[in-house]
Amino acid sequence: xxxxxxxxxxxxxxxxxxxxxxxxxxxxxxxxxxxxxxxxxxxxxxxxxxxxxxxxxxxxxxxxxxxxxxxxxxxxxxxxxxxxxxxxxxxxxxxxxxxxxxxxxxxxxxxxxxxxxxxxxxxxxxxxxxxxxxxxxxxxxxxxxxxxxxxxxxxxxxxxxxxxxxxxxxxxxxxxxxxxxxxxxxxxxxxxxx
Amino acid sequence: xxxxxxxxxxxxxxxxxxxxxxxxxxxxxxxxxxxxxxxxxxxxxxxxxxxxxxxxxxxxxxxxxxxxxxxxxxxxxxxxxxxxxxxxxxxxxxxxxxxxxxxxxxxxxxxxxxxxxxxxxxxxxxxxxxxxxxxxxxxxxxxxxxxxxxxxxxxxxxxxxxxxxxxxxxxxxxxxxxxxxxxxxxxxxxxxxxxxxxxxxxxxxxxxxxxxxxxxxxxxxxxxxxxxxx
Numbered sequence: 001x002x003x004x005x006x007x008x009x010x011x012x013x014x015x016x017x018x019x020x021x022x023x024x025x026x027x028x029x030x031x032x033x034x035x036x037x038x039x040x041x042x043x044x045x046x047x048x049x050x051x052x053x054x055x056x057x058x059x060x061x062x063x064x065x066x067x068x069x070x071x072x073x074x075x076x077x078x079x080x081x082x083x084x085x086x087x088x089x090x091x092x093x094x095x096x097x098x099x100x101x102x103x104x105x106x107x108x109x110x111x112x113x114x115x116x117x118x119x120x121x122x123x124x125x126x127x128x129x130x131x132x133x134x135x136x137x138x139x140x141x142x143x144x145x146x147x148x149x150x151x152x153x154x155x156x157x158x159x160x161x162x163x164x165x166x167x168x169x170x171x172x173x174x175x176x177x178x179x180x181x182x183x184x185x186x187x188x189x190x191x192x193x194x
Numbered sequence: 195x196x197x198x199x200x201x202x203x204x205x206x207x208x209x210x211x212x213x214x215x216x217x218x219x220x221x222x223x224x225x226x227x228x229x230x231x232x233x234x235x236x237x238x239x240x241x242x243x244x245x246x247x248x249x250x251x252x253x254x255x256x257x258x259x260x261x262x263x264x265x266x267x268x269x270x271x272x273x274x275x276x277x278x279x280x281x282x283x284x285x286x287x288x289x290x291x292x293x294x295x296x297x298x299x300x301x302x303x304x305x306x307x308x309x310x311x312x313x314x315x316x317x318x319x320x321x322x323x324x325x326x327x328x329x330x331x332x333x334x335x336x337x338x339x340x341x342x343x344x345x346x347x348x349x350x351x352x353x354x355x356x357x358x359x360x361x362x363x364x365x366x367x368x369x370x371x372x373x374x375x376x377x378x379x380x381x382x383x384x385x386x387x388x389x390x391x392x393x394x395x396x397x398x399x400x401x402x403x404x405x406x407x408x409x410x411x412x413x414x415x416x417x418x419x420x421x422x423x424x
Contacts, residue, residue: 022370022371023370024224024370025219025220025221025223025224025370025373026220026224026298027220028219028220028223029217029219029220029303032216032219074275074278074279075275076297077271077274077275077278077297077300078268078271078272078275081267081271081300081301082264082267082268082271085264085267116301117220117298117301117302120297120298120300120301121294121298124294124297124298125294128294168385169382169383169385169386170382170385171385172385173216173378173381174378174379174381174382174385175378177374177375177377177378177381178374178375178378180371180374180378181371181372181374181375181378182371183371184369184370184371184374185366185371188369188370188371
């Protein structure tokens with residue numbers, strides 16, 4: 001029972017309390033760049049959930065069975081980034097062959113994910129946190145969900161304010177940053193959950 | 195102006211990575227809670243940026259075009275690991291407060307961006323200068339954000355009490371949302387002074403779906419092609 005509770009806590013922690021975008025500042029580039037429409041943000045979010053979950057699993061296996069026993073912990077940054085880059089390529093090819101519909105939906109966002117720091121950040125955090133295989137996968141999934149929630153919400157706000165009369169100096173980047181500030185404050189309220 | 199100095203000026207002012215290009219946002223927002231952190235992060239980034247720029251420039255004619263991005267990532271990751279180990283050995287406290295953001299220098303858009311846009315096409319000395327300029331520009335941006343966050347959020351600068359005792363710190367500023375707020379205000383002031391930022395141009399045009407083109411270097415070319423067609 002306690003095992004299940006802690007897994008649920010990991011998901012809530014990763015998705016809401018320590019939201020990857022709003023409190024850890026990972027994946028900001030795409031958060032600000034690809035959030036002008038809900039449809040695209042949701043697509044990117046889906047792709048991120050998919051890749052982060054698989055990447056966490058693979059990174060955990062590599063660390064537990066290869067890097068750690070051989071005393072090569074210090075190579076983790078290099079190994080993880082290569083694994084993520086390769087993984088994104090493989091996922092892309094695999095989806096293209098087996099699930100054309102999903103590939104069509106996620107396709108253009110997949111290459112962007114290699115440089116999304118959220119993926120590498122989660123892999124590294126899992127090692128630092130000493131998570132086992134299941135916990136890593138769950139933490140990865142939760143982080144992906146948190147990313148999707150944040151980017152879809154921001155896209156929703158941006159769609160609403162698109163036609164508003166915004167003072168010239170705040171147009172563009174500043175209004176998006178202010179919206180992110182308010183979202184961050186709202187999410188900060190979740191910290192009492194932990 | 196001297197060509198080498200021109201690169202440095204370009205990095206700090208004309209193409210400032212944080213304020214004008216809006217690159218490397220993740221570390222810029224995450225570690226700007228204090229000026230000390232900002233300087234530490236800046237120093238690490240400069241070290242990685244300069245060394246990887248020099249090495250990439252030296253091997254630019256050997257690496258086949260098709261595998262250049264993976265090769266760049268491996269080179270950058272190696273030097274990040276070196277910096278990480280040095281930090282762990284000699285700067286334990288700073289390393290603890292920067293945490294996961296040190297290894298994350300690997301995915302800092304600025305480094306891969308400069309490798310692709312500059313070092314892979316220019317000789318080593320100029321690339322080194324470009325690295326120093328961009329690195330200083332990044333540090334400058336970080337310190338600017340950290341200055342306001344630490345001064346008003348904590349009443350200190352580099353850990354030294356500046357504000358009078360009666361000053362009530364705006365705790366929000368050193369919390370996560372404060373980073374967005376301060377950056378938003380800085381960009382707003384720049385807009386008011388008619389300094390055009392790259393990100394603004396991107397947000398306004400919104401033509402290029404890969405707004406992250408800046409990050410996803412691999413996608414940059416496609417993106418530019420698309421724009422050229424349109």
